[in-house]
Amino acid sequence: xxxxELARAASTPVTAVKYYQREGxxxxxxxxxxxxxxxxxxxxxxxxxxxxxxxxxxxxxxxTKQVLAVLDAEAAPLAEVFAVAQYAMTTPRSPxxxxxxxxxxxxxxxxxxxxxxxTSDNPGLETAARALDGLRTIGFDxxxxxxxxxxxxxxxxARADVAALQDRDGRTAMAELMVIGTVLGDPLFxxxxxxxxxxxxxxxxPVSTTDEAGA
Amino acid sequence: xxxxELARAASTPVTAVKYYQREGxxxxxxxxxxxxxxxxxxxxxxxxxxxxxxxxxxxxxxxTKQVLAVLDAEAAPLAEVFAVAQYAMTTPRSPxxxxxxxxxxxxxxxxxxxxxxxTSDNPGLETAARALDGLRTIGFDxxxxxxxxxxxxxxxxARADVAALQDRDGRTAMAELMVIGTVLGDPLFxxxxxxxxxxxxxxxxPVSTTDEAGA
Numbered sequence: 001x002x003x004x005e006l007a008r009a010a011s012t013p014v015t016a017v018k019y020y021q022r023e024g025x026x027x028x029x030x031x032x033x034x035x036x037x038x039x040x041x042x043x044x045x046x047x048x049x050x051x052x053x054x055x056x057x058x059x060x061x062x063x064t065k066q067v068l069a070v071l072d073a074e075a076a077p078l079a080e081v082f083a084v085a086q087y088a089m090t091t092p093r094s095p096x097x098x099x100x101x102x103x104x105x106x107x108x109x110x111x112x113x114x115x116x117x118x119t120s121d122n123p124g125l126e127t128a129a130r131a132l133d134g135l136r137t138i139g140f141d142x143x144x145x146x147x148x149x150x151x152x153x154x155x156x157x158a159r160a161d162v163a164a165l166q167d168r169d170g171r172t173a174m175a176e177l178m179v180i181g182t183v184l185g186d187p188l189f190x191x192x193x194x195x196x197x198x199x200x201x202x203x204x205x206p207v208s209t210t211d212e213a214g215a
Numbered sequence: 216x217x218x219x220e221l222a223r224a225a226s227t228p229v230t231a232v233k234y235y236q237r238e239g240x241x242x243x244x245x246x247x248x249x250x251x252x253x254x255x256x257x258x259x260x261x262x263x264x265x266x267x268x269x270x271x272x273x274x275x276x277x278x279t280k281q282v283l284a285v286l287d288a289e290a291a292p293l294a295e296v297f298a299v300a301q302y303a304m305t306t307p308r309s310p311x312x313x314x315x316x317x318x319x320x321x322x323x324x325x326x327x328x329x330x331x332x333x334t335s336d337n338p339g340l341e342t343a344a345r346a347l348d349g350l351r352t353i354g355f356d357x358x359x360x361x362x363x364x365x366x367x368x369x370x371x372x373a374r375a376d377v378a379a380l381q382d383r384d385g386r387t388a389m390a391e392l393m394v395i396g397t398v399l400g401d402p403l404f405x406x407x408x409x410x411x412x413x414x415x416x417x418x419x420x421p422v423s424t425t426d427e428a429g430a
Binding site for chain 1: 270301344345369375392399407409411
């Protein structure tokens with residue numbers, strides 16, 4: 001198919017497809033004539049994936065490239081694909097603001113209390129610890145019951161993530177869901193938490209019906 | 216105190232403090248001499264807060280400004296502070312990629328099955344629905360048990376969020392935790408989910424001990 005057909009098949013604007021090409025996110029098509037390039041179903045799949053990573057996942061072009069490289073390394077065991085993808089997707093925003101050792105120790109303590117088997121190089125440890133440090137800057141020392149509520153919430157979500165992987169047909173489909181599910185589980189949870197907060201604050205901070213309708 | 220003392224008290228580099236000032240994120244200090252400006256404890260608190268929002272929360276300067284404006288509007292009822300802060304913090308990345316009506320309906324269906332009281336203008340609905348659309352681009356139609364695991368995870372986290380608010384001393388401290396807790400609950404959960412995934416995949420995709428130590 002031509003580039004216009006590729007774009008239509010992937011429900012993506014042609015300008016976006018050309019952009020992915022220019023950034024090296026799309027393998028080249030086959031030259032079928034001096035001025036014509038042919039694309040196939042693998043390209044359609046890849047355009048959809050790149051779009052999901054960039055637009056819905058909010059990844060940068062550089063991180064998207066890393067994730068695609070791991071996905072394409074057929075020899076890598078799936079656990080490694082998962083680890084590398086997680087790492088690529090969790091690179092700290094500013095390397096100079098590392099979590100304090102206290103915050104890391106606190107997360108490790110709750111994780112170990114929950115009986116999880118996780119290594120200290122898991123990038124999630126740094127992410128969670130930096131969040132704790134951020135909460136401390138406003139004088140909020142997250143108590144055990146607060147942290148443990150998040151720990152058990154994370155455990156339920158992760159169990160659902162892994163269960164979903166087992167239903168996927170083949171290695172590529174599984175690896176794809178690992179990557180996309182890890183990226184998109186975050187906004188899925190974030191959105192649902194905001195809905196749940198509205199429910200939970202309804203009693204604590206009542207507003208008038210008019211306010212609510214217009215908010 | 217002088218700007219160097221303000222920076223030290225807030226454990227923030229002087230260059231960052233100057234940047235916050237230039238961007239209008241910090242109220243001006245008091246001119247104590249032609250070449251000298253004095254800052255107080257409120258500035259220290261604000262520098263810490265701005266840093267947490269920008270660096271740990273990952274908000275843009277524009278969104279940080281909106282959040283600070285709501286926090287500073289003393290007359291606003293707390294439920295409104297919460298709603299506006301949530302909205303400011305959940306603005307879609309690219310306005311042209313809206314969630315499909317099907318995905319919104321699906322989220323509303325699961326939320327209503329959970330018995331939550333949430334309005335359709337809650338920005339979390341759009342965020343969660345776009346994540347569902349993203350999952351569909353790789354052919355993953357999230358089944359009920361997957362979504363409900365996320366719904367109940369979000370409910371536990373939101374209950375912990377609201378319970379923590381009730382222990383805060385005074386309106387400013389409460390509003391601060393609403394904002395910072397909403398922002399930082401996301402990376403806290405995201406980090407913990409990656410740790411939980413490692414635990415959950417350990418059995419499904421075993422790796423050798425050497426791989427694990429070096430990963």
